[in-house]
Amino acid sequence: MKFDFLSTKKASAYEAIDSHQWYQWTWQLQHRLTQKEDFEKVFNLSSDEIKGFEQLKSIFKVSTTPYYASIAAQIEESNSVAKKNQSNFMNPLKRIMLPHVLEVEAGEQQMLDPLAEETHSHGQNLIHRYSDRVLFLVTDTCSVYCRFCTRKRFTGQDEGFINSNEYQKALSYIRSHPGIREVIFSGGDPLTLSNSLLDRVLSDIRSIEHIEIIRIGSRMPVVCPMRIDEDLCKIMRRYAPVYMMSHFSHPKELTLEARQALTLLVDHGIPVLNQMVLLNGVNNNAAIIQALNRRLLYLRVKPYYMFQCDPSEGTDHLRTTVESSEEIMREMWGHLSGLAMPTLSLDIPSGGGKTTLVPNFMVSASKGVREFVGWDSRKGIYRDPKVEMLKPSDVGDYEHEWEELKNAKNNLSIDHQMGLPIEAVK
Numbered sequence: 001m002k003f004d005f006l007s008t009k010k011a012s013a014y015e016a017i018d019s020h021q022w023y024q025w026t027w028q029l030q031h032r033l034t035q036k037e038d039f040e041k042v043f044n045l046s047s048d049e050i051k052g053f054e055q056l057k058s059i060f061k062v063s064t065t066p067y068y069a070s071i072a073a074q075i076e077e078s079n080s081v082a083k084k085n086q087s088n089f090m091n092p093l094k095r096i097m098l099p100h101v102l103e104v105e106a107g108e109q110q111m112l113d114p115l116a117e118e119t120h121s122h123g124q125n126l127i128h129r130y131s132d133r134v135l136f137l138v139t140d141t142c143s144v145y146c147r148f149c150t151r152k153r154f155t156g157q158d159e160g161f162i163n164s165n166e167y168q169k170a171l172s173y174i175r176s177h178p179g180i181r182e183v184i185f186s187g188g189d190p191l192t193l194s195n196s197l198l199d200r201v202l203s204d205i206r207s208i209e210h211i212e213i214i215r216i217g218s219r220m221p222v223v224c225p226m227r228i229d230e231d232l233c234k235i236m237r238r239y240a241p242v243y244m245m246s247h248f249s250h251p252k253e254l255t256l257e258a259r260q261a262l263t264l265l266v267d268h269g270i271p272v273l274n275q276m277v278l279l280n281g282v283n284n285n286a287a288i289i290q291a292l293n294r295r296l297l298y299l300r301v302k303p304y305y306m307f308q309c310d311p312s313e314g315t316d317h318l319r320t321t322v323e324s325s326e327e328i329m330r331e332m333w334g335h336l337s338g339l340a341m342p343t344l345s346l347d348i349p350s351g352g353g354k355t356t357l358v359p360n361f362m363v364s365a366s367k368g369v370r371e372f373v374g375w376d377s378r379k380g381i382y383r384d385p386k387v388e389m390l391k392p393s394d395v396g397d398y399e400h401e402w403e404e405l406k407n408a409k410n411n412l413s414i415d416h417q418m419g420l421p422i423e424a425v426k
């Protein structure tokens with residue numbers, strides 16, 4: 001075994017729970033910790049955390065699975081600083097799951113909808129921001145409400161499956177836009193749905209001829225890996241290609257249970273890519289990111305995005321500066337292979353879409369001549385060839401497809417049921 005994965009131990013509050021129950025994902029969801037008193041059974045809460053609970057705005061719920069709380073408790077038990085009850089110990093997982101007094105303070109930039117998703121919403125649950133893909137929010141329920149969540153305006157409000165009217169409206173919109181080739185199910189967490197419901201949703205989407213790719217974004221492999229079992233993998237496999245976007249943010253989340261869940265997914269032919277958020281005092285260090293990404297890669301999971309934390313309400317204490325995030329990328333450059341390197345991405349607030357932050361390795365540029373400095377300080381010059389740039393002769397075979405993709409968002413078909421474009425019948 002190349003890496004040690006954390007062998008989890010139930011927190012003492014759960015010692016009486018037998019393994020059969022513990023490893024049922026439904027038991028984990030039914031026994032979520034939601035109140036200060038629940039957490040006090042597992043942790044010594046700091047005064048800032050207690051104040052966080054007391055002053056918590058009603059906008060965003062608190063919830064954690066017993067499994068995830070147990071990992072956080074285990075981190076505390078094994079850390080000598082924490083053991084001495086020293087207030088300077090920052091438990092990375094507690095920072096993700098517990099409200100903090102700083103969450104209720106006015107910060108530098110506090111947005112309820114930082115990605116301006118509501119501007120691009122078609123109904124409450126379908127967001128069409130990019131030309132060829134939509135975000136479909138089939139539930140607002142998550143098993144853990146991450147304090148850095150971007151979608152606080154939506155997540156955890158009603159805690160239920162999308163109502164059938166909205167569901168049908170969303171399906172109708174996707175059907176009537178043949179330019180949509182990808183459907184992304186995202187938070188709330190789609191894997192909080194039962195297998196039969198998930199099967200129905202995937203089947204409905206797969207029956208739309210122009211849908212090529214289905215993506216499922218979920219924190220369940222992290223916070224409730226027992227959710228990933230043979231039955232679920234078979235369902236996902238049935239509607240292939242279905243990609244799983246996991247959200248591991250810290251190497252200590254990669255437990256033996258998480259390893260088993262990821263292995264099951266990949267063994268069933270489901271590609272898994274990981275998206276993480278850079279978080280102050282949680283993972284904002286190259287040593288931590290490399291540890292996470294090398295372990296993920298070893299488990300056949302490609303580290304995909306490393307997101308700059310969105311300026312969602314109550315997240316200033318968790319956000320990193322752009323400069324420090326870029327510095328982490330620069331530090332890792334050259335030491336990690338391209339396979340293990342994530343793409344550092346920032347969502348431009350107010351709906352500008354994703355942009356990529358890449359360290360600048362160019363020293364100078366003049367016409368056709370550029371000088372670069374590499375990760376280990378070696379310099380080199382790249383000279384452009386003095387030749388004409390040619391158009392590949394078979395480009396015509398693909399131009400139509402490309403134009404269609406670029407215009408996908410405006411490309412409407414007739415709604416078969418109503419005989420009218422969907423916008424017209426709203």
Ligand code: SF4
Nearest residue numbers: 142145146149187219
């Ligand atoms: S799982 Fe995703 S959607 Fe749910 S609270 Fe966490 S970040 Fe938000």
